[in-house]
Amino acid sequence: MNVLPRARLSGRLWLFIALALLGALALLGVRLWAQGWFEPGTPIRLYAASGSDLKPGMPVKFRAFKIGTVEQIALKDDAHVEVLVRVENRYLKFIRQTSLARLSKERLIGNSYISIETSDFAAPPLARMACSSCEGQMFARMKKSPAPGGFSIMTCGP
Numbered sequence: 001m002n003v004l005p006r007a008r009l010s011g012r013l014w015l016f017i018a019l020a021l022l023g024a025l026a027l028l029g030v031r032l033w034a035q036g037w038f039e040p041g042t043p044i045r046l047y048a049a050s051g052s053d054l055k056p057g058m059p060v061k062f063r064a065f066k067i068g069t070v071e072q073i074a075l076k077d078d079a080h081v082e083v084l085v086r087v088e089n090r091y092l093k094f095i096r097q098t099s100l101a102r103l104s105k106e107r108l109i110g111n112s113y114i115s116i117e118t119s120d121f122a123a124p125p126l127a128r129m130a131c132s133s134c135e136g137q138m139f140a141r142m143k144k145s146p147a148p149g150g151f152s153i154m155t156c157g158p
Contacts, residue, residue, distance in 0.1 A: 041068060041086035044126070046101050046114070051081040053103055053112045060085045060114045061104075067091035070114065085114065096123040 032038065048054075051073055060068035068087035076082050087095065096118050104115040 039088045039090070041088050042092055043071070044068075044085050044087055044095070046083040046085060048081045048083060048103075051075065051083075054081070054083060054114075055112075058111070058113055060087060060101075060116065062091060062094050062116045062118070065091075067094070067116070083114075093125065094118055095126045096120060097126055098123040099126070 054070065054073050056070050056072060058070045059066045060070065068085050068091070070083060070085050072084040074082045074084075095116060098120050099116055099118040101114055101116045103112060105112050
């Protein structure tokens with residue numbers, strides 16, 4: 001009985017496979033870096049009356065540029081909605097204590113996103129606060145919060 005010898009992969013083929021895998025991983029790393037996956041961010045808490053049209057992963061934009069994403073949405077015990085967003089550190093300079101955030105849509109039937117608007121760049125930047133002091137100030141800001149679809153913005157420590 002004739003038995004055929006097992007085909008063995010040569011060293012050159014293994015080298016080609018290893019280089020192809022390394023190249024694919026490098027391309028994936030570059031793509032993730034270009035999308036800002038490795039960019040450090042700061043958590044910012046937004047408070048709203050309703051969680052309608054909000055979902056984790058939706059973009060946060062400033063003047064049509066994506067500056068962050070929604071990470072978490074939670075209904076608190078006192079019935080307000082807390083939205084945790086992460087804003088890339090390089091864009092924090094645009095968010096001021098007088099900035100307003102609102103839920104917006106792209107065109108008529110487009111995706112929803114959170115738009116942050118700043119009209120007074122002379123206002124002090126959004127200050128980082130300890131979370132215990134954040135709660136009391138949050139309720140004061142909620143009373144002055146914008147019309148429906150608007151948010152109060154607070155920054156709490158990481």
